[in-house]
Amino acid sequence: MSIVEYFNSVTKEARKLLITTLIEYIRCLIQQLFYERQNIWLVSTSTHSKYAKEIISLECEKARRYRVNPINCYRFHVKDGGLDGIVSLNTLECSCRQFQCLEILCSHAIAAAREQNINSFTLCSRFYSVKSFVLAYAESISPLGHVIEWKKPPEYANVKIL
Structure with a gap:
């Protein structure tokens, strides 16, 4: 399910509400998602995402059969x-281009890293690290408060919305 399909499914009934109520519903939804995801990553004992670990595991399996010939260091x-x-x-490049595209090691890069006794995860993009996920969900999404408390520019204070 794509993010658009998910968003449409969770806001289907809420779209019948007044626009301010709909916006508040969406804000609450996003606030809850951020809270849940941040807690998931805060308690993670892993250093990298499940996605990165699965790809590296599959590529490691392929790399076991490869022969590595050093060109230079x-x-x-x-x-x-x-x-x-x-x-x-x-x-951080490989001629197969997978390493550059995903920023996760391909099987060739894993074989080369193994030859040099380098941990494969240290060569992955930082965006797959748990620390990056914690930071991505670190921002709080606070309620706006009651509409009466909202600060309005003077030119909009007396505009009547039909």
Whole structure:
């Protein structure tokens, strides 16, 4: 289910409400989601997201069968029995382009990192780290308060909305 489908399904009944009530409903919904997600990530004992761990696990399995030939201390020719791969650990690139696109190690990069005794997770983008997820949901979404308490610019104070 995409985010649009999810949003439409949870706001289906609320869309019949007055606009201010609908906005408050959506605010409460987002506030609850942020609260729940932040708590999930705060208690996580992992360093990286489940998504990143699953991809790296699958790629590790593939990388077990590969042969690694060093080109220099940063670049490696990884033989996978097919297209092979040229990996650069200092620029975080692989000729298969998966490493650059996902910013998670491909099987070639995992084989090269293993050759250099480098933990695969240290080469992943920081956006897959639990710390990034905690920071993403750190912002509070506070209630607006009652409409009477809202500060209104003087030019809008006496405008009648039909």
